[in-house]
Amino acid sequence: MIQMGPSSVKWFTAWRRRxxxxxxxxxxxxxxxxxxxxxxxxxxxRAQASDTQASAQDIAKGKELFNQTCSSCHGANAQxxxxxxxxxxxxxxxxxxxxxxxxxxxxxxxxxxxxxxxxFNEEQTRQIAAYxxxxxxxxAVPSSDQVDPKTGDAALGGKLFRANCAQCHNFAGSGGALTxxxxxxxxxxxxPTQIYEAMVTGPQAMPVFNDTTITPAQxxxxxxYVTQTRSEVNPGGxxxxxxxxxxxGLAGWLVGIGLMVVAAAWLTARKPKKKHND
Amino acid sequence: xxxxxPPKAIDGAIGFxxxxxxxxxxxxxxxKKVFPDHWSFMLGExxxxxxxxxxxxxxxxxxxxxxxMSEVVYHGxxxxxxxxxxxxxxxxxxxxxxxxRGGLLMRQIHHWSAILFLGSIMAHMLRVFFTGAxxxxxxxxxxxxxxxxTVAILEGLFGYSLPDDLLSGTGLRITQGVLQSxxxxxxxxxxxxxxxxxxxxxxxxxxxxxxVLLIPGILLALVAAHFMILWFQGHTQFPGKNREEKSVxxxxxxxxxxxxxxxxxVFTFMVVALLGTFAQINPIWLFGPYTPDSITAGSQPxxxxxxxxxxxxxxxxxxTNLWGHTVSWNVLVPALVPLGLIMTGAAVWPxxxxxxxxxxxxxxxxxxxxxxxxxxxxxxxxxxFYGLLWLAGGNDVLADKFHISLYQTTxxxxxxxxxxxxxxxIVTKRICLGLQRKDAAEYGHGVxxxxxxxxxxxxxxxxxxxxxxxxxxxxxxxxxxxxxIAGQEEDENGxxxxxxxxxLGRARRALNGAFAADDxxxxxxxxxxxxxxxxxxxxxxDGDAVVKHPETEGGEHRELSRG
Numbered sequence: 001m002i003q004m005g006p007s008s009v010k011w012f013t014a015w016r017r018r019x020x021x022x023x024x025x026x027x028x029x030x031x032x033x034x035x036x037x038x039x040x041x042x043x044x045x046r047a048q049a050s051d052t053q054a055s056a057q058d059i060a061k062g063k064e065l066f067n068q069t070c071s072s073c074h075g076a077n078a079q080x081x082x083x084x085x086x087x088x089x090x091x092x093x094x095x096x097x098x099x100x101x102x103x104x105x106x107x108x109x110x111x112x113x114x115x116x117x118x119x120f121n122e123e124q125t126r127q128i129a130a131y132x133x134x135x136x137x138x139x140a141v142p143s144s145d146q147v148d149p150k151t152g153d154a155a156l157g158g159k160l161f162r163a164n165c166a167q168c169h170n171f172a173g174s175g176g177a178l179t180x181x182x183x184x185x186x187x188x189x190x191x192p193t194q195i196y197e198a199m200v201t202g203p204q205a206m207p208v209f210n211d212t213t214i215t216p217a218q219x220x221x222x223x224x225y226v227t228q229t230r231s232e233v234n235p236g237g238x239x240x241x242x243x244x245x246x247x248x249g250l251a252g253w254l255v256g257i258g259l260m261v262v263a264a265a266w267l268t269a270r271k272p273k274k275k276h277n278d
Numbered sequence: 279x280x281x282x283x284p285p286k287a288i289d290g291a292i293g294f295x296x297x298x299x300x301x302x303x304x305x306x307x308x309x310k311k312v313f314p315d316h317w318s319f320m321l322g323e324x325x326x327x328x329x330x331x332x333x334x335x336x337x338x339x340x341x342x343x344x345x346x347m348s349e350v351v352y353h354g355x356x357x358x359x360x361x362x363x364x365x366x367x368x369x370x371x372x373x374x375x376x377x378x379r380g381g382l383l384m385r386q387i388h389h390w391s392a393i394l395f396l397g398s399i400m401a402h403m404l405r406v407f408f409t410g411a412x413x414x415x416x417x418x419x420x421x422x423x424x425x426x427x428t429v430a431i432l433e434g435l436f437g438y439s440l441p442d443d444l445l446s447g448t449g450l451r452i453t454q455g456v457l458q459s460x461x462x463x464x465x466x467x468x469x470x471x472x473x474x475x476x477x478x479x480x481x482x483x484x485x486x487x488x489x490v491l492l493i494p495g496i497l498l499a500l501v502a503a504h505f506m507i508l509w510f511q512g513h514t515q516f517p518g519k520n521r522e523e524k525s526v527x528x529x530x531x532x533x534x535x536x537x538x539x540x541x542x543x544v545f546t547f548m549v550v551a552l553l554g555t556f557a558q559i560n561p562i563w564l565f566g567p568y569t570p571d572s573i574t575a576g577s578q579p580x581x582x583x584x585x586x587x588x589x590x591x592x593x594x595x596x597x598t599n600l601w602g603h604t605v606s607w608n609v610l611v612p613a614l615v616p617l618g619l620i621m622t623g624a625a626v627w628p629x630x631x632x633x634x635x636x637x638x639x640x641x642x643x644x645x646x647x648x649x650x651x652x653x654x655x656x657x658x659x660x661x662x663f664y665g666l667l668w669l670a671g672g673n674d675v676l677a678d679k680f681h682i683s684l685y686q687t688t689x690x691x692x693x694x695x696x697x698x699x700x701x702x703x704i705v706t707k708r709i710c711l712g713l714q715r716k717d718a719a720e721y722g723h724g725v726x727x728x729x730x731x732x733x734x735x736x737x738x739x740x741x742x743x744x745x746x747x748x749x750x751x752x753x754x755x756x757x758x759x760x761x762x763i764a765g766q767e768e769d770e771n772g773x774x775x776x777x778x779x780x781x782l783g784r785a786r787r788a789l790n791g792a793f794a795a796d797d798x799x800x801x802x803x804x805x806x807x808x809x810x811x812x813x814x815x816x817x818x819x820d821g822d823a824v825v826k827h828p829e830t831e832g833g834e835h836r837e838l839s840r841g
Contacts, residue, residue: 166574176575177677236558246672249581252393263545264320
């Protein structure tokens with residue numbers, strides 16, 4: 001140690017006297033800060049995270065898939081055509097939602113594209129999302145922490161849901177009708193990630209609820225409300241589809257009045273004549 | 279004619295009462311009231327029994343319900359609303375649902391009974407209308423029934439509004455809008471009812487008093503009046519063998535009908551309890567508390583308000599500005615016109631019919647709907663009008679479940695509400711006349727036996743068998759069509775009589791014609807050999823010893839002649 005000391009100091013002193021040493025130190029400090037920052041803020045900034053995940057290979061594969069199945073409507077460069085909108089800037093979240101719920105690729109361009117069995121698997125979806133994200137900006141796929149229903153306040157979510165979502169999706173997320181043949185789909189199948197993506201991208205007739213309108217914590221609350229509500233057992237028996245009084249009236253007439261009429265008919269039925277009475 | 283007194287069990291009780299109140303003669307007669315054996319005569323009883331269940335289950339609910347708009351923060355068993363601020367009315371309803379033993383079941387039984395109550399009233403009224411059972415002497419009971427129906431709708435609306443959940447508040451908001459739309463006094467009425475701006479602190483407590491005290495009291499009094507009149511006048515009955523105007527056949531109240539109707543009460547309770555156990559109704563915890571900034575898809579009232587909701591939904595957005603005041607036709611018309619048309623129409627119908635046909639006789643034999651084609655057709659037109667409005671009230675659910683465009687349903691109903699009743703009128707009238715023709719053919723030629731005979735000449739004929747006695751009596755019961763009223767015909771110079779001039783006279787002639795038109799007479803000369811059976815002494819037609827008793831049968835008759 002004693003012998004090595006002077007020689008290593010000499011070596012370090014020799015290096016730091018070089019003309020470019022100052023620049024190297026600044027660069028190293030920046031790199032450390034950048035890495036530290038990325039580590040601290042990793043949860044908040046998924047755009048960077050997904051960008052770093054999206055390798056050039058993914059993007060190339062995604063572009064290939066896009067050309068095969070999406071470009072006929074969305075255009076060769078995703079610039080949009082008369083039948084389908086431009087996808088530049090819609091972000092990976094939009095792709096993940098539309099492809100992940102099976103809505104895209106669409107089969108029949110009607111008033112609204114229905115949910116169906118997804119055509120692409122998760123990896124392919126990620127690749128297409130990477131390609132679309134590479135075209136520029138847009139919300140990225142949320143991390144699992146961001147959409148974790150366990151960390152959401154369901155009571156707050158309920159309030160927000162009734163004020164923002166229930167007028168289309170119904171009080172229990174059973175869905176409802178919209179104008180022009182469109183509809184708000186039932187929320188029974190949407191995963192927490194898809195609910196989040198729908199809020200940030202506003203698919204089809206749905207408005208966008210960005211992070212200013214509804215903060216990420218509030219979004220988690222809404223996700224908690226939706227997932228808890230749909231898994232909640234109906235304490236009063238059969239939920240009758242949770243669509244409100246229309247189903248109740250139908251059940252009241254068909255089952256209630258129906259059974260009573262059967263009972264009345266039975267009580268007043270004529271019995272066959274007893275022979276010994278005649 | 280073995281005995282003229284009821285069995286011992288009831289006679290003892292009557293004797294007990296008689297020694298104290300001198301009521302034996304009265305009670306003995308009343309106990310023998312006869313109830314006809316037809317299922318449709320039981321519909322009104324569903325209403326009676328569900329009303330009793332409503333009173334009992336409602337009393338249970340009042341023990342915990344707090345009719346207060348004071349704001350509280352919820353920390354109860356339903357964790358999904360933990361920390362949410364709400365009215366005390368809503369939180370106490372949550373308390374009943376989740377923390378009171380049997381509370382949710384009682385709430386559901388109460389609500390399902392309300393559905394059954396209104397549903398059976400409607401079914402009962404349709405039966406009374408289509409069989410002409412509202413005719414003299416029962417017009418007053420018909421009016422009492424319509425009053426009860428209207429009051430019951432209000433009672434239901436108020437009950438639906440009390441828990442102050444999201445749907446309640448939405449309904450109250452519409453109620454407020456309707457009050458406000460009344461010209462001139464609208465805003466005063468609204469402020470008077472709500473004690474200030476909507477929703478305010480006062481309306482729920484006020485509704486509560488009306489819901490648990492005033493309206494049940496009115497209903498109870500009307501039910502009593504309805505039954506006393508019914509007991510006094512007796513039931514109508516369908517035409518048949520040995521059925522005549524002067525007596526009614528069926529089971530006496532004691533003991534046969536008493537057992538049957540008790541069983542029917544148990545049935546009613548069973549159906550309501552089954553629904554209350556297995557079918558969730560009005561899940562207010564899912565709706566959430568009412569806040570004026572929230573609304574949900576599927577905001578509907580209970581079914582009996584559905585036709586008003588439908589009218590509101592399809593009404594074009596029409597407003598007029600008169601001298602600086604807005605007349606909101608878009609709210610006023612749907613709130614008043616359909617209700618007014620149906621209720622007022624039903625109320626005046628017995629009197630219009632008497633006036634138009636000149637028939638002021640007493641009727642105890644019910645009409646078969648086919649034999650009164652004009653009435654049946656008008657009734658079905660009203661049913662179509664009501665039914666289409668009712669469907670329009672659920673147009674968003676229809677659009678969603680059947681994948682139809684919402685606006686298309688609105689436009690469809692806007693036209694259908696006018697065209698549908700006309701189609702219903704025409705189709706019903708044709709069906710009635712077709713059935714009359716079939717009746718006349720059966721009466722005149724018998725029924726097809728399915729046996730083909732070859733005559734010696736080689737001709738094939740189908741053997742017709744005469745109609746059986748019972749059926750023949752039913753066919754023969756067809757009343758003659760109402761004749762044109764005497765004194766209204768034109769004289770030999772083609773001059774109408776003075777009574778038929780003027781707008782009223784012309785209206786009467788037109789209505790008279792409508793009642794009298796298109797009649798297919800029964801037994802037009804072909805019926806030789808098997809004419810209508812002679813109305814014999816009232817006798818039993820199903821072998822029940824109790825009914826066979828002439829005393830039982832004749833009781834009704836005597837009471838009527840006394841009245």
